Amino acid sequence: MKLDQIETPAALIDIARMQKNIARMQGHMNALGVAFRPHVKTTKCIDVVRAQIAAGARGITVSTLKEAEAFFAAGAEDILYAVSMAPSKLPRALALRRQGCDLKLVVDNPNAAAAIAAFSDQHGQTFEVWIEVDTDGHRSGITPEQDTLLEVGRILHENGVKVGGVMTHAGSSYELDTPEALAALAEQERAGCVRAAQRLREAGIACPAVSVGSTPTALAATQLEGVTEVRAGVYVLFDLVMHNVGVCALDDIALSVLATVIGHQADKGWAILDAGWMAMSRDRGTSKQSHDFGYGQPCLLNGTPLPGYVISAANQEHGILSATAEHAHTGEDITQRFPIGMKLRVLPNHACATGAQFPEYHAVTPDGDSVEWRRFHGW
């Protein structure tokens, strides 16, 4: 289907840009000598993940057990469920393990570790668990020097649960915007995770995997000594937040929302699009960054950005396109510039959030044709 035949709003993936993003990350990891385990929460799309695996990814990272089930059914076997395990979810993890899925769980506290050990014993199933390490204080995990790290390690190890590794995610990298700061955080993430592994090993607990990553730190890392693998998700599509962080150009962003002009408020300089927050998501991740892109950056249908315009506000099915304060288009008639029926592409703040609003992507080839790639949602 050609671009101008796709009903709006629609989520478009520019396949050439996506493949370039995949090649860039995989090439960087190959050069650093580490394995790469993409986080598939960004797209939840089997077609995208196949391209990541074809490029050299080893295993995948998931954020929900539904992703684990869907990607296991599609052929992925080595799966890291990278959210601290809730004991009530163990039966579902058990079912995956029994089907032959090499599912790895994550914990960061003694209670969940003990629950896994007890459940494992009760059901005669060995689980593999990675311990989550906190290297930047932004969310979960155990800091490398905390006593809890060894406590959790011992609860698992002494009760027959395999401690497969340590993992960390320096998510505070999203708040940075200079190469120096990103490189420093990448080193902090590496050093902290390697140190946690060292402490476990010194306590007699094998800890084969040392897994780090976020898109900005993965791209900024210059050496990853002691690390065995890197995880990253949003790099595959990129978005305006990542552009502000400084790790991609606008024309690396592979996800856009196709929209149609459906109205105007000429006095206010508004063109109304049929892409509101239901299409763009409510993510306003650029609002606290150096450049606030509102609800998105409008582009022509061919992908050329339109500087000086922004999606300045959004209702459920209405997006308001207007000129930015810095670029008042003096005297311009918005109804002529963006006539009724005109199609635009809008770059999103956050690819993970925007993608989740759609049941499918339209994957666009360089010649402007498209195929439908399903994605799933829910838990």
Place this chain on the structure above:
Amino acid sequence: MKLDQIETPAALIDIARMQKNIARMQGHMNALGVAFRPHVKTTKCIDVVRAQIAAGARGITVSTLKEAEAFFAAGAEDILYAVSMAPSKLPRALALRRQGCDLKLVVDNPNAAAAIAAFSDQHGQTFEVWIEVDTDGHRSGITPEQDTLLEVGRILHENGVKVGGVMTHAGSSYELDTPEALAALAEQERAGCVRAAQRLREAGIACPAVSVGSTPTALAATQLEGVTEVRAGVYVLFDLVMHNVGVCALDDIALSVLATVIGHQADKGWAILDAGWMAMSRDRGTSKQSHDFGYGQPCLLNGTPLPGYVISAANQEHGILSATAEHAHTGEDITQRFPIGMKLRVLPNHACATGAQFPEYHAVTPDGDSVEWRRFHGW
């Protein structure tokens, strides 16, 4: 399924609260002597809409053609598609009309009106169109005194398209929080829409329907002379934004997200939940209101709110529960207060946005049992 057996995160609808909300709105409309046409974009759920129709709703309002198709297939016939029509969507509207759906379109500009007239002529299908009126300047529509109103009316009328009515939505009501201001806006919405109808009729264009509404103005209206019907959506579930607007109590909110405690950062006073922004949505609608509820208000499993706690931050699958600044729980051990595995219910900022993150609701009966109600998404 009992509440504590439902996997988390999950979207729960408290059926008793929902029925109370439906009865309240329908009763108010009955007392004011107008028809009520619920906006089903809030739930996109056939089970909910059946309850609204059973209580007396006449027709439904939709925000997408997918809703129109799904609800028509489920038996709804009188459907108002309340987003200004994009000419490229006319083939899909035509298909619905030809199947017998009494689908009404909306326009607010001459170009779309002319496109509908031309398409209607070309395909030998009479469309019914309502003209969108702008009564509060917040988004789309033609103001009642604008020449464009009659221009659009004439383009339709003189080309054989039925002008079925005028409709307006005073969405700026979400920014108010006093009964006086809401009542004043309700009157402004009523008067503006009635005036637009009057102008059309004086120009010889029949305009049978006069349709107004938003949840706050609908509930605040004390007289609706000249109005034939009211539309509202979020009233059916309510949410924290509506609570701040002042049109519902906390215990009227029928939607909550069931979540599990999966970790802590004790030093920071954080409990980590498995409901992040993917579950709650990125909607931060209360951030500019009198009371900022962060990403949601935590409650016990039985629905009792926990004042002084809030979901203060969210990542994709992690929500951070912490004490609010005003209610520091001095000396409290967060790991004891919210132990691993504890289930909570979180009231959302915006029911329309949070619901959209889930493929289904779990509808909970007063005895704590639940049934699954599917919802759909996409366009």
